[in-house]
Amino acid sequence: MKNLFEYFEKSFTYIYSILFYISLISIIIVISFILGVIDSNLKEENHKIIIQMLPALGITLSALLASTSLMKSIQNTNKIEQKKKTNELELKKNKISFYLNLVQSYIQMYIEDFKTILDDDLMEDFKIKLEEYLKLILNDNEIKALNDKEIRQYIVFMEMNINYTDRYLNKKEYPNKEDLVKSIEESYSKMYSLLESLGKKYDIDFSNFK
Numbered sequence: 001m002k003n004l005f006e007y008f009e010k011s012f013t014y015i016y017s018i019l020f021y022i023s024l025i026s027i028i029i030v031i032s033f034i035l036g037v038i039d040s041n042l043k044e045e046n047h048k049i050i051i052q053m054l055p056a057l058g059i060t061l062s063a064l065l066a067s068t069s070l071m072k073s074i075q076n077t078n079k080i081e082q083k084k085k086t087n088e089l090e091l092k093k094n095k096i097s098f099y100l101n102l103v104q105s106y107i108q109m110y111i112e113d114f115k116t117i118l119d120d121d122l123m124e125d126f127k128i129k130l131e132e133y134l135k136l137i138l139n140d141n142e143i144k145a146l147n148d149k150e151i152r153q154y155i156v157f158m159e160m161n162i163n164y165t166d167r168y169l170n171k172k173e174y175p176n177k178e179d180l181v182k183s184i185e186e187s188y189s190k191m192y193s194l195l196e197s198l199g200k201k202y203d204i205d206f207s208n209f210k
Helices: 002-043 047-111 120-138 141-146 149-170 177-202
Strands: none
Touching (some): 047 141, 149 177
16 A cells, blocks of 8 residues: 555656646747747837737746746655655664664573573573563564564564573473573574574674674
């Protein structure tokens, strides 16, 4: 729907531009004709016709000025809208970059240490942090408004990691640390693949997290 609206918006701009230039050429032709009539009557010293043509010349010049002003106004509006869209995209990109870098920075602190973390309190703290970052992303309307499939997949993998950690802490599905580490590392591998794709799409560098 959004793409359709943008298509009609661009089409309207192009159509108006064409109509503007057609009307501009027409006005110039009319002005040239009026000036030609005035010039020929000046030579013949026919002042009555000259006086009669002056209002028409004034109206035509006013129409030219109005058309030019309107076209310039539309062009300025389009530039402002384009700049606004660019700024909004940049803000979204920065926000995505901030959140994903935040999550990955925290995970990076632990990914090499999972095999040595034996303290359940540390694991609980790690799980809580992941949940906090996940909520930041899930509760951000601008991120949700992007409706990006890869971001949704990334969130799913984050949720999976939280579930893995929960299972370990609850001692229900992972009887030993090695099983948990293997599951989490496999999930992280998929998360990094998604990050690469997201990085290309939003021009974000995640290479430092490899």
